Amino acid sequence: MTVETVGGAPRPLHPEIDEAMIERLVRHFYARIRRTPDLGPIFEAVVQDRWEPHLRIMMDFWSSVMLMSGRFKGQPMQRHQALRALRPEHFQTWLALFSSSANEICPPDIAALFVDRAERIARSLQLGMFGPPELSLARRKEAP
Numbered sequence: 334m335t336v337e338t339v340g341g342a343p344r345p346l347h348p349e350i351d352e353a354m355i356e357r358l359v360r361h362f363y364a365r366i367r368r369t370p371d372l373g374p375i376f377e378a379v380v381q382d383r384w385e386p387h388l389r390i391m392m393d394f395w396s397s398v399m400l401m402s403g404r405f406k407g408q409p410m411q412r413h414q415a416l417r418a419l420r421p422e423h424f425q426t427w428l429a430l431f432s433s434s435a436n437e438i439c440p441p442d443i444a445a446l447f448v449d450r451a452e453r454i455a456r457s458l459q460l461g462m463f464g465p466p467e468l469s470l471a472r473r474k475e476a477p
């Protein structure tokens with residue numbers, strides 16, 4: 334496995350994760366996203382005919398997260414903040430689809446690592462975009 338690194342060797346979160354697995358997962362996940370009624374149109378409106386470059390960016394992103402390759406140089410918070418149609422409930426659909434895709438492509442222990450990272454990043458994106466989660470608002474409302 335050859336991985337570009339910044340400042341030394343890559344440190345995979347699991348020895349069996351490699352670029353080929355990341356590519357399979359990214360392609361599978363976004364093929365499903367594009368067929369999902371509430372998420373597909375949000376992507377199509379922005380990505381348009383640039384799907385291959387978008388998939389390459391997402392491979393760099395997951396390579397940075399799972400292999401610590403340092404390849405991703407984007408600005409996810411700014412990009413998602415610019416998506417005016419994005420609502421908190423879209424994240425639930427995204428995560429459910431990501432979890433089933435990861436379990437279809439990867440062994441269960443590796444799928445769990447991908448999902449854990451995706452959930453953490455989704456939480457931080459939501460916090461930046463919408464403030465504290467709705468759950469805490471609902472809890473406050475229910476409080477006596």
Ligand code: HEM
Nearest residue numbers: 372375376379390394407408409412423424427451454455
């Ligand atoms: C609510 C569900 C989501 C939707 C509808 C969505 C949609 C999009 C779209 C349309 C883009 C392209 C933006 C552009 O090129 O200007 C994008 C980029 C990206 N998304 Fe998401 N996203 C979602 C959730 C997530 C989550 C949970 C993650 C991470 C785990 C993520 C990671 C990224 C990354 C890394 C980029 C590239 C950012 C960059 O180029 O700087 N997204 N997303």
